[in-house]
Amino acid sequence: MVLLGNRYGLGAGANIGELMHGSAAALTTLIDRGNAVLFRIEEGPVPWVAAFDGVCLGGIYELALACRAIVATRRSSVGFPEMLLNIFPGLGGTQRLPRRAGLVNPDDPMRGEAALTVILQGKTLGVEKALPIHMLDAVVPDGDDVERFAVRYVRETVPTLVRPTPDLSMASRVAPMVLPTIMKATQGREHPRAPFVALEVITRGVQLPLTEAIRLERDRFLEVAASSEAKAGMRFFFTQQRVTKLPPALAKVTPRPIRRVGVDGVDGYMGNAIAFLARRAGFEVVGHVPVPALAAGAPARLRQKYEPMIARGRVDAAGADAEVASVRITTELDALADCDLVVEARKEDPDAKADFYRRLARVVRPDAIVSSNSSSMGPGFLGRFFAEGGGAPAQMANLHFFSPAEHPLRALVEVIQTPETPPEVLAALHGFVRKIGKVPVLLRDGSPGFLVNAGLAEYFREAEALYREGTPLETIDTVMRERVFPMGPFEVADQAGVDVAAGMFDVLARVARPERPPLVVQLRDRGRFGVKSGGGFYEWSGGTKGAVYGELATLAAPRGTRVATADEIVERCVRALWRKAKELLDRGIVASEEEADLAFVFAIGFAMYLGGPFYYAHQRGWS
Numbered sequence: 001m002v003l004l005g006n007r008y009g010l011g012a013g014a015n016i017g018e019l020m021h022g023s024a025a026a027l028t029t030l031i032d033r034g035n036a037v038l039f040r041i042e043e044g045p046v047p048w049v050a051a052f053d054g055v056c057l058g059g060i061y062e063l064a065l066a067c068r069a070i071v072a073t074r075r076s077s078v079g080f081p082e083m084l085l086n087i088f089p090g091l092g093g094t095q096r097l098p099r100r101a102g103l104v105n106p107d108d109p110m111r112g113e114a115a116l117t118v119i120l121q122g123k124t125l126g127v128e129k130a131l132p133i134h135m136l137d138a139v140v141p142d143g144d145d146v147e148r149f150a151v152r153y154v155r156e157t158v159p160t161l162v163r164p165t166p167d168l169s170m171a172s173r174v175a176p177m178v179l180p181t182i183m184k185a186t187q188g189r190e191h192p193r194a195p196f197v198a199l200e201v202i203t204r205g206v207q208l209p210l211t212e213a214i215r216l217e218r219d220r221f222l223e224v225a226a227s228s229e230a231k232a233g234m235r236f237f238f239t240q241q242r243v244t245k246l247p248p249a250l251a252k253v254t255p256r257p258i259r260r261v262g263v264d265g266v267d268g269y270m271g272n273a274i275a276f277l278a279r280r281a282g283f284e285v286v287g288h289v290p291v292p293a294l295a296a297g298a299p300a301r302l303r304q305k306y307e308p309m310i311a312r313g314r315v316d317a318a319g320a321d322a323e324v325a326s327v328r329i330t331t332e333l334d335a336l337a338d339c340d341l342v343v344e345a346r347k348e349d350p351d352a353k354a355d356f357y358r359r360l361a362r363v364v365r366p367d368a369i370v371s372s373n374s375s376s377m378g379p380g381f382l383g384r385f386f387a388e389g390g391g392a393p394a395q396m397a398n399l400h401f402f403s404p405a406e407h408p409l410r411a412l413v414e415v416i417q418t419p420e421t422p423p424e425v426l427a428a429l430h431g432f433v434r435k436i437g438k439v440p441v442l443l444r445d446g447s448p449g450f451l452v453n454a455g456l457a458e459y460f461r462e463a464e465a466l467y468r469e470g471t472p473l474e475t476i477d478t479v480m481r482e483r484v485f486p487m488g489p490f491e492v493a494d495q496a497g498v499d500v501a502a503g504m505f506d507v508l509a510r511v512a513r514p515e516r517p518p519l520v521v522q523l524r525d526r527g528r529f530g531v532k533s534g535g536g537f538y539e540w541s542g543g544t545k546g547a548v549y550g551e552l553a554t555l556a557a558p559r560g561t562r563v564a565t566a567d568e569i570v571e572r573c574v575r576a577l578w579r580k581a582k583e584l585l586d587r588g589i590v591a592s593e594e595e596a597d598l599a600f601v602f603a604i605g606f607a608m609y610l611g612g613p614f615y616y617a618h619q620r621g622w623s
Contacts, residue, residue, distance in 0.1 A: 348503025361389025
């Protein structure tokens with residue numbers, strides 16, 4: 001029997017919606033029926049071969065694992081991405097894969113691929129990595145027909161096919177070795193529970209007969225799949241799929257073509273990262289440096305972005321050098337004249353941006369798309385300066401990246417539109433963001449700080465209020481880092497740049513002036529910009545955090561003596577962020593709760609297993 005898919009791969013895998021909404025009884029029946037079928041395939045007298053050209057992931061790969069052999073084309077990929085949804089394989093994958101690929105790679109137990117890395121890290125592997133560890137049995141030769149090859153394989157090779165038997169005897173010793181890696185991935189938290197439970201299921205199950213191991217997997221899978229963490233993960237999956245597609249209103253629009261991208265401020269931290277992403281994605285890049293004296297250092301900063309990729313073997317040094325050399329670095333604004341898209345990434349200074357847009361309007365093509373990476377000033381505000389120079393404000397939109405922009409965990413780009421933004425411009429920007437490997441969330445202009453930074457400002461205000469009341473700065477940061485975010489609020493300000501955060505509050509102050517200047521503004525005015533200047537809320541040396549700034553308490557005077565509990569810190573900070581997000585949803589700035597939650601996860605690392613501020617609020621009954 002040859003099991004064939006279509007031009008996309010072997011099949012679509014499990015129905016996530018069925019898992020998300022099914023009752024425990026319904027899922028138990030579903031899994032038991034599925035396992036019965038897989039055992040019939042595996043133990044029956046007729047040998048099955050799974051053959052595909054494309055993807056084979058999740059539940060459909062579990063079906064393939066029950067076959068006697070698996071063959072695929074060179075462009076195919078296999079794996080178990082379930083962990084990215086806060087669940088793990090639940091139809092035999094935790095047991096059949098280790099019996100094929102082993103628990104750890106014997107040649108490279110710390111970094112090589114094997115069952116534990118694939119399942120616990122939610123990995124998808126290409127053929128070149130999957131074949132050596134027997135996740136596949138053979139590669140269809142280039143140009144050969146998949147079905148014809150599979151038929152020959154089942155007749156000529158399968159009758160004598162023997163795979164090496166992995167050594168599973170050390171399973172009980174492996175679990176304690178792997179646990180620290182999981183704790184590192186969860187930042188020391190005991191949640192999400194999926195990787196911890198999966199590790200137990202895998203290492204216990206491989207010591208049991210397969211039928212007993214499958215029952216263990218089913219029972220623990222149902223326990224995890226029914227949790228709020230899993231529901232959050234599956235909800236996140238659907239939202240991510242939705243935002244990576246054009247909205248229905250833009251589905252039939254022909255996007256404005258983008259081939260050449262101009263980046264103003266390419267010598268800066270964010271501009272450099274945006275240029276790197278665009279060049280990596282295959283765009284021609286022109287990098288403009290406003291201050292001529294800084295132009296010579298821009299290529300070296302760009303080259304540094306390639307070092308992690310070189311270390312992982314994703315590109316070689318010669319290839320990195322060639323890409324950097326292909327980026328045209330210039331101090332002449334006229335060099336942006338023939339760009340299809342211009343991204344401005346200057347400091348958060350309205351005067352500097354105003355001058356730039358007035359001058360840019362005189363050189364760019366009338367059909368060029370112009371955008372800003374401003375963290376607080378939208379196209380409605382900046383567009384008037386572009387118009388003063390003779391440009392068309394409708395051609396402007398924001399592409400707001402989050403720092404560090406090149407990092408895969410900072411996947412969000414807020415795309416801010418005005419009512420006048422042409423559909424073909426919006427569709428082009430959506431496509432550009434997707435092509436550079438980021439996730440676009442479309443927002444409407446009209447909120448200083450847009451969505452994430454507007455919520456972040458309220459979060460900062462509440463954290464500052466806790467500090468002024470008497471809770472130590474380190475306590476607030478520690479609690480929020482342990483419970484919700486990768487870093488605490490004051491650590492974030494120092495890392496992202498106190499001056500950047502202060503610029504956001506400057507813009508917000510135009511709408512509603514605060515009773516007293518926020519601490520970030522006071523620190524900025526003292527020249528304390530965070531990590532990059534050696535001091536912000538904390539003292540910093542070589543990227544290492546030191547003591548709290550000695551004069552901070554004086555800046556915050558008069559301070560109280562009341563110290564909040566950990567639960568109070570989390571509730572007040574997250575509630576402040578959620579309230580702002582809810583206001584922006586009610587105003588139509590963001591389209592849905594799900595998109596808002598995804599934005600906070602991808603922009604500032606709100607723990608995905610908590611679902612985002614809206615999901616978190618619903619779980620706690622906030623209204």
